[in-house]
């Protein structure tokens with residue numbers, strides 16, 4: 394199956410478009426490495442082990458407010474991060490964006506609102522897999538819950 398899941402910063406629409414026929418990148422862009430490393434160590438803490446590697450690169454996505462996307466292909470999985478969004482984001486926002494895309498690509502997670510009722514008492518979503526980017530305050534307040542929930546229903550790649 395070829396599919397792309399995109400994270401949108403301003404609306405709640407899930408976007409699926411035709412995926413890529415071949416990867417655009419080799420390996421992982423150095424700018425994404427530290428956060429990737431963190432994600433992979435969280436996966437191990439949650440007893441999830443991946444056999445394959447996702448490639449990650451930066452570009453101008455140019456699809457409205459889409460700031461990140463994961464392409465699935467039978468032979469590779471690849472993340473695009475929007476370069477403008479990245480350059481103007483805090484470290485916390487970069488981390489929530491990459492964790493979201495990594496969970497699409499490594500865990501085959503789709504967009505959802507996590508466990509019932511979908512929001513914490515403070516209004517923050519219960520999962521980073523919600524279809525829109527989350528507030529940095531939510532990431533700071535619920536980092537521990539998010540970094541565990543991402544590996545629920547993970548189908549390791």
Ligand SMILES: [Zn+2]
Pocket residue numbers: 398399400401493494497504524
């Ligand atoms: Zn997404």
